[in-house]
Amino acid sequence: MYILGINAYHGDASAAIVHDGQLVAAAEEERFNRKKHCAGFPTLAIRYCLEAAGITAAELDHVGISRDPSAHLHKKILFSITRLSGLSGLIAARLANAAKVRNLREELARSLDVPADSCRAQFHNVEHHKAHMASCFLVSGFDKAAILSIDGFGDFISTMWGQGEGNRIEVLGEIEYPHSVGIVYTATSQYLGFLKYGDEGKVMGLAPYGTPRFLEQFRDIVQSERDGRFKLNLDYFLHHSEGVEMSWEDGSPTIGRIFSDKYVETFGPARHQGEPLTSHYEDIAASLQARLEEVGFHILQHLHQKTGSKRLALAGGVAFNSVMNGKILLHTPFEEVYVQPAAGDAGTALGVCYWIENVMLERPRRFIMGHAYTGPEYKNGQIERVVGSSGLKHRLLDDAELTRAAAQAIADGKIVGWFQGRMEFGPRALGNRSIVVDPRRPEMKDILNARIKKREPFRPFAPSILEERISEYFEQTHPAPTMLMVYQIKPEKRAAIPAVTHVDGSGRLQTVSRATNPLYHGLISEFERITGVPVVLNTSFNEDEPIVCTPDQAMDCFQRTRMDVLFLGNYMVER
Amino acid sequence: MAAGVQATQAAAELVRAVAKPYAALFLPAVLEGVPEKQELFLPLTLAYLLSAHIAFQFPLRENALPLVERVFDDILHGLPKESKGICYQSVDGLECASVLVPHSSLLLTDDRGLEELAGGDGLSAAVLSKSEGNTNLLRLRNLEKIDDLGLRGKLAGCAQLINVQSGGFITQGHFSLSW
Numbered sequence: 196m197y198i199l200g201i202n203a204y205h206g207d208a209s210a211a212i213v214h215d216g217q218l219v220a221a222a223e224e225e226r227f228n229r230k231k232h233c234a235g236f237p238t239l240a241i242r243y244c245l246e247a248a249g250i251t252a253a254e255l256d257h258v259g260i261s262r263d264p265s266a267h268l269h270k271k272i273l274f275s276i277t278r279l280s281g282l283s284g285l286i287a288a289r290l291a292n293a294a295k296v297r298n299l300r301e302e303l304a305r306s307l308d309v310p311a312d313s314c315r316a317q318f319h320n321v322e323h324h325k326a327h328m329a330s331c332f333l334v335s336g337f338d339k340a341a342i343l344s345i346d347g348f349g350d351f352i353s354t355m356w357g358q359g360e361g362n363r364i365e366v367l368g369e370i371e372y373p374h375s376v377g378i379v380y381t382a383t384s385q386y387l388g389f390l391k392y393g394d395e396g397k398v399m400g401l402a403p404y405g406t407p408r409f410l411e412q413f414r415d416i417v418q419s420e421r422d423g424r425f426k427l428n429l430d431y432f433l434h435h436s437e438g439v440e441m442s443w444e445d446g447s448p449t450i451g452r453i454f455s456d457k458y459v460e461t462f463g464p465a466r467h468q469g470e471p472l473t474s475h476y477e478d479i480a481a482s483l484q485a486r487l488e489e490v491g492f493h494i495l496q497h498l499h500q501k502t503g504s505k506r507l508a509l510a511g512g513v514a515f516n517s518v519m520n521g522k523i524l525l526h527t528p529f530e531e532v533y534v535q536p537a538a539g540d541a542g543t544a545l546g547v548c549y550w551i552e553n554v555m556l557e558r559p560r561r562f563i564m565g566h567a568y569t570g571p572e573y574k575n576g577q578i579e580r581v582v583g584s585s586g587l588k589h590r591l592l593d594d595a596e597l598t599r600a601a602a603q604a605i606a607d608g609k610i611v612g613w614f615q616g617r618m619e620f621g622p623r624a625l626g627n628r629s630i631v632v633d634p635r636r637p638e639m640k641d642i643l644n645a646r647i648k649k650r651e652p653f654r655p656f657a658p659s660i661l662e663e664r665i666s667e668y669f670e671q672t673h674p675a676p677t678m679l680m681v682y683q684i685k686p687e688k689r690a691a692i693p694a695v696t697h698v699d700g701s702g703r704l705q706t707v708s709r710a711t712n713p714l715y716h717g718l719i720s721e722f723e724r725i726t727g728v729p730v731v732l733n734t735s736f737n738e739d740e741p742i743v744c745t746p747d748q749a750m751d752c753f754q755r756t757r758m759d760v761l762f763l764g765n766y767m768v769e770r
Numbered sequence: 771m772a773a774g775v776q777a778t779q780a781a782a783e784l785v786r787a788v789a790k791p792y793a794a795l796f797l798p799a800v801l802e803g804v805p806e807k808q809e810l811f812l813p814l815t816l817a818y819l820l821s822a823h824i825a826f827q828f829p830l831r832e833n834a835l836p837l838v839e840r841v842f843d844d845i846l847h848g849l850p851k852e853s854k855g856i857c858y859q860s861v862d863g864l865e866c867a868s869v870l871v872p873h874s875s876l877l878l879t880d881d882r883g884l885e886e887l888a889g890g891d892g893l894s895a896a897v898l899s900k901s902e903g904n905t906n907l908l909r910l911r912n913l914e915k916i917d918d919l920g921l922r923g924k925l926a927g928c929a930q931l932i933n934v935q936s937g938g939f940i941t942q943g944h945f946s947l948s949w
Contacts, residue, residue: 264935265906269815269845272931276819276924277849 197250198257199316200326200547202540203236203302205262205349206392206448209541209620210240211569212248213548216561218334220247221569221620223541226744232392234448237544238306243571245307252307252314257551259319260299261326261543267351270371274351319555321547323349324511325364330546331508332359333553334564335533341502343494346511346539347377354511356423356494358502362553362560367501373435374427376490377513379417382432382453383483387476388466392448393622399518400654402484403699405477412461413486423497425490431457472653488519488526495527505530510546514538514679515622517703521681524673536567536677537621545620566711567625567677570618573746578764581746585754589768594714601762602721605633605731609759610646612736614749615714619742623678624735625705626659626715628742628749630758634658634732637693646757647738655703656732658695661719662706664729668692669704678705678733695732705733784829784859785869793817793824794874795856798881800834801864810841812906813898816928817878818845820896821853823921824876829859829867876916885911896925898932908932 200211211221220243225231227239245251300318304311321329327344339360347353353375357366384390384398416431429435433455440451459465466476495507507529514520514534523532535542545564552558575591582589592600604611613629624630630647632639644650657678658668666672670683681703689696696702709716723729735742736749738756743749746763753761753768761768795817799805817826830838835858842856861867868884871877877888877895888895888911895911908929916922 268906268932268935269811271935272812272928273815273819273845273849275931276927 196256197248197254198259198548198551199241199244199255200544200551201237201241201258201260201299201303202326202544202547203260203262203299204234205540206232206234207539207541208233208235208237208240209537209544210237210244211544211548211620212244213552213562214248216552216558218545218548218562218564218569220244221537221545222571222618222744223537223620223741225741226570226618229741229748230446231741232447234442235446236302236306241303241306247571252303252309252316255314255316257319258299258303258314258316259321259547259551261321261323261349261540261547263320263322263350265320266322267371270351274372319547319551321543321550322352323543324352324355324369325366326543326546326550327510328355328357328359328364328366328508328546329550329554330542331510331533331535331538332364333362333549333560334535334545334562335506335508336563336565337506337508337531337533339504340506340508340533341495341498341504341529342508342510343498344511345376345491345494345509345513347375347381348372349540353377354494356498358504359508362557364554367498368423370424373429373432374425376417376425376487377511378432378434378453379413379427380483380487380513380516381450382458383479385452386454386458386462386465387480388468388470390468392450395512396515397651397654398480399484399516400651400697401472401477401480402518403481403697403701404653405474405479405481407482407485408478409462409482410485413482414489417486417490419490419493423494425493431455431461484516484518487513487516488522491516491519492523492526495523495529499528506533507531508533508535510535510538510542512539517679518681518701520679521671521675521701524671532673532680534677534679535564535621536619536623536625536679538677538679539622541621565676567619567621567623568617568627568712569620571744572617573764575764575766578746578766581750582763582766582768585750585768587754587768587770589766592765592767594717594765597762597765597767598714598717598721600767601631601718601760602725604760605631605722606725608633608636608639610643610757612749612753612758612761612763613715613718614736614743614746614761614763616712618744621677623705624733624742625676625678626707626712626718626733628736628744629733630736631659631718632694632732633726634692634695634730635726635728639694639732643732643734648734649739653698655697655701656695656734657703657705658692658730659705659707659715659719659733661716661723661729662708664723665704665706668730669702674706674708675704676706676708676711678703680704691728692730695730782869784861784866785873788827788857788859788870788873789825790873791824791875792873793820793826793876793878794870795826795828796867796871796877796879796881796884797830798864800830800838801861801867803831804834804837807837807841810838811845812932813878813880814838814841815845816896816898816908817856818842818853819928820876820878820921820924821856823854823918823924825854826856826878827859827870827874828856829861829870831862832860835860876921885909888912896929906932
């Protein structure tokens with residue numbers, strides 16, 4: 196049985212395909228069409244999934260999308276009519292003019308260039324947060340766990356929590372529009388001059404530079420309530436009253452201003468893009484982050500009380516807040532946390548597949564997502580054409596030679612492009628589409644930024660560490676294979692890896708196991724053999740663009756930037 | 771007296787007792803048994819919203835009343851109670867309830883059969899239905915016969931919202947309406 200899951204008309208459009216309970220492929224559309232956070236219909240990702248499964252659309256049994264427009268419909272109607280401009284014909288006219296409505300079956304047929312009636316599959320709408328919950332719990336390997344899905348909004352809900360057991364998911368609570376901690380983070384990011392979709396991570400990186408002296412103000416903005424609930428002080432926002440213009444049409448999503456003038460009254464003038472990041476703005480970022488953590492732990496304490504579980508499955512855009520994630524084990528009773536690598540909206544395509552497979556069809560769970568390597572891969576034969584036509588010096592190595600040569604180049608202070616195996620699903624490069632450098636050299640951060648990444652100087656770079664060596668370098672030892680946890684680096688080790696030690700002594704680590712990525716594990720092991728340090732700096736293989744997907748894109752990025760060496764499959768390419 | 775005659779008399783009594791003008795909320799599910807809670811949210815929400823302009827008569831079986839009350843509690847939680855009233859009429863079944871329909875100024879229903887009847891009789895009606903893929907639709911009949919422009923506008927707005935929201939995926943426009 197083949198099930199295709201789709202996230203469309205939402206940020207990070209994506210597709211995933213499952214065959215008889217096993218995940219065959221999953222990928223974001225942006226990797227193929229090269230539009231960051233692409234929010235249209237994932238035509239190319241679907242084509243890739245079908246190709247990876249070796250089938251045509253006619254052979255699909257089920258197709259699902261992680262949106263259910265009918266979900267909570269009465270609440271949408273109530274909200275619109277009782278709170279937005281008194282309605283009458285006004286909103287109706289606005290809707291008629293502005294809304295562009297798409298039909299899933301027709302869109303799928305159009306995108307695959309087949310007649311709509313050629314697809315015999317059953318079509319399903321899966322509510323957004325239920326898809327999130329499925330995307331983490333059903334592939335976590337936990338028999339029973341508490342589940343939290345937390346993001347901006349989806350199907351009128353911003354936060355949903357519940358309990359999973361076997362192939363059942365029970366919703367225990369939810370927070371409705373217009374209340375959302377995700378929207379607070381987005382609004383504050385906008386206020387701080389970070390306007391692009393997905394810029395919230397930059398604010399998280401800025402927070403450790405400040406002190407949370409505006410925490411009380413943020414406690415007024417997001418107010419805790421009983422039973423794990425919270426509400427927003429809506430005076431600070433526009434999305435619930437005047438509305439905010441947005442577009443999820445093809446290309447990167449855009450959202451208009453969300454914060455109201457009350458932000459300016461409270462915190463002073465908003466920072467414009469490119470203006471200096473003063474300590475005032477750093478303190479605002481620190482206060483936001485502190486409040487997010489308080490609210491997150493407030494929900495999780497309640498969730499633990501309700502479920503009694505020590506295991507937590509976490510998803511939603513806010514689950515990309517790796518600083519909060521890293522503190523969950525310190526501030527709540529949970530002892531194990533599973534964060535699926537594509538925890539944001541892209542991962543809902545995966546969730547749709549397993550919601551259909553396990554919950555709707557009641558088929559037993561038989562898949563654990565132990566890694567993120569679900570995208571396209573290219574054999575050396577395919578790569579040979581790319582390196583051959585590049586005109587660059589290259590040679591073919593076996594795996595042992597490859598890891599040795601790459602480790603030596605890193606130890607020598609070179610910037611290494613590392614393109615291997617299947618592309619990662621989710622926003623993090625986890626050793627298959629990575630740029631790897633020496634973390635011992637404090638200057639590497641500036642060199643990387645000057646030569647390739649062009650990132651804001653306050654943003655940290657991340658360490659990949661051998662899983663078995665984590666206790667030597669980090670204060671916490673819970674595995675973090677998807678780079679979605681920030682832990683404190685042991686004080687005595689910070690000087691050893693300065694390029695990946697953030698200003699507050701933390702690091703957003705990736706633990707690398709031999710079982711899930713033997714080649715990358717081999718590379719870090721070789722680096723340790725040469726240097727005595729089982730850690731490398733790992734950043735995504737891209738230059739202000741989506742992470743590279745194909746060998747051609749990797750070669751193009753290599754030639755466009757000032758990377759020193761490229762390991763493309765088993766080929767070592769030098770300038 | 772035969773049961774049929776009794777029912778007819780009760781129905782006539784019901785129509786006489788009801789103040790006019792009124793809107794009729796006619797949901798076969800609450801006249802035939804106890805429906806699923808989910809089935810009631812949309813029609814009861816619409817009835818509440820429209821009741822700001824016109825009082826509703828809502829025939830239902832007694833055993834459906836607790837569920838209806840619970841759904842209204844959920845819907846009205848935290849909302850201003852702007853309503854001319856929704857009056858429950860305890861009836862024995864469909865036949866008795868249907869006498870309220872021809873005398874109503876507006877019929878709100880999810881009964882497709884009544885939609886045709888309303889169309890034929892020139893009755894103003896708002897009819898909820900499900901299309902392929904289980905999406906909700908609200909169709910309006912003889913809207914022009916409603917004199918109250920506020921009610922007419924709200925009906926048009928509700929129909930637009932429901933039909934756009936549930937019929938597919940909004941990809942651009944107003945953030946607050948896309949969620």
